[in-house]
Amino acid sequence: MNFKLKNIPSQKGRVAIITGANNGIGFETTLAMAKYGFKTIMACRNLAKAEKAKAAILEKIQNADLDILQLDLSDFKSVETFAENFKNKYDRLDILINNAGVLIYSGKKNKAGIELQFATNHLGHFLLTNLLLEKMPDNSASRIVALSSLAHKEAEIYFDDLNCEEIEDKGAAYGQSKLANLIFADELNRRLKKRNKKIIALAVHPGGSDSGLFDEMSKIKYYTFKILSPFILHSNASAAKPSLFAALSPEVKGGEYFGPQGFMEFRGKVGVAKRSNYSKREDVAIKLWQLSEEMTSQTFL
Numbered sequence: 001m002n003f004k005l006k007n008i009p010s011q012k013g014r015v016a017i018i019t020g021a022n023n024g025i026g027f028e029t030t031l032a033m034a035k036y037g038f039k040t041i042m043a044c045r046n047l048a049k050a051e052k053a054k055a056a057i058l059e060k061i062q063n064a065d066l067d068i069l070q071l072d073l074s075d076f077k078s079v080e081t082f083a084e085n086f087k088n089k090y091d092r093l094d095i096l097i098n099n100a101g102v103l104i105y106s107g108k109k110n111k112a113g114i115e116l117q118f119a120t121n122h123l124g125h126f127l128l129t130n131l132l133l134e135k136m137p138d139n140s141a142s143r144i145v146a147l148s149s150l151a152h153k154e155a156e157i158y159f160d161d162l163n164c165e166e167i168e169d170k171g172a173a174y175g176q177s178k179l180a181n182l183i184f185a186d187e188l189n190r191r192l193k194k195r196n197k198k199i200i201a202l203a204v205h206p207g208g209s210d211s212g213l214f215d216e217m218s219k220i221k222y223y224t225f226k227i228l229s230p231f232i233l234h235s236n237a238s239a240a241k242p243s244l245f246a247a248l249s250p251e252v253k254g255g256e257y258f259g260p261q262g263f264m265e266f267r268g269k270v271g272v273a274k275r276s277n278y279s280k281r282e283d284v285a286i287k288l289w290q291l292s293e294e295m296t297s298q299t300f301l
């Protein structure tokens, strides 16, 4: 791959949305996008945290062109309001990075009774993306980037137990949500292609980084993680590189999946990532799409 993030020309005039822009990988992604000259919309659920993150970016890049719009992905009304607010304010959307995510072990649900990780990580982004598509110029520089995870490999979409109440493994629901992110990117890309659209949807995983994602782990796991992470994981800035590559490289194609290539795919240079056979199943992708439409009470594409 010849593409180098440091050689990106100014992106002034182009508009990007990053969900979960205030922390971890999303913060680093936003910082980089602002540096490249994007008008960057920080889609965050907590406005105070978002303002703090914006101020931190402005300290590093004085002319960063940032805007904050409130978004709670677990609440479909909030997603619809965000989309309306964005559409009223902006004429175009060039890059959508569906970065926000939660990792919990509690079985917590959203207001509608849907397991919180499936609701936030998948359904919220499914709805958001489809509501915003009409604002994307029809060219291959228009990108939708989904953040999946190594955790997708162990998972399935548990159609008969979406809330994962019958499954013992407490991590199953997170894996399911991250698998859904990957499958959604593929299916969206296929549907765009069928309609002769040039917009590209693709997925990445960031490897591993010590972000806020692991704050809900049990104390023992959390402290073990804190001790080991500097040796096996990479920084949030490095973990943002697959997202930036997918959003900006002219070398990528729709439906591709990128991630770090080093030790256990936890860190390293960006390249084509490994994925489970299950994640490639088109029958599952179609079923997930239909189910997502039903659960968000909308029909798309």
Ligand SMILES: NC(=O)c1ccc[n+]([C@@H]2O[C@H](COP(=O)([O-])OP(=O)(O)OC[C@H]3O[C@@H](n4cnc5c(N)ncnc54)[C@H](OP(=O)(O)O)[C@@H]3O)[C@@H](O)[C@H]2O)c1
Pocket: 019, 020, 021, 022, 023, 024, 025, 026, 043, 044, 045, 046, 049, 071, 072, 073, 074, 075, 098, 099, 100, 101, 102, 120, 147, 148, 149, 150, 205, 206, 207, 208, 209, 210, 211, 212, 213, 214, 239
């Ligand atoms: N770090 C890793 O090792 C790793 C590995 C694999 C995949 N990932 C994926 O990378 C992405 C970024 O995660 P991260 O590691 O940077 O974690 P993080 O530091 O916890 O950041 C997650 C971001 O998502 C936001 N968010 C959570 N729930 C939301 C909701 N309902 N509505 C809107 N925003 C919400 C958070 O907002 P608040 O600050 O308000 O909570 C935060 O800004 C996630 O999709 C995650 O699954 C991370």
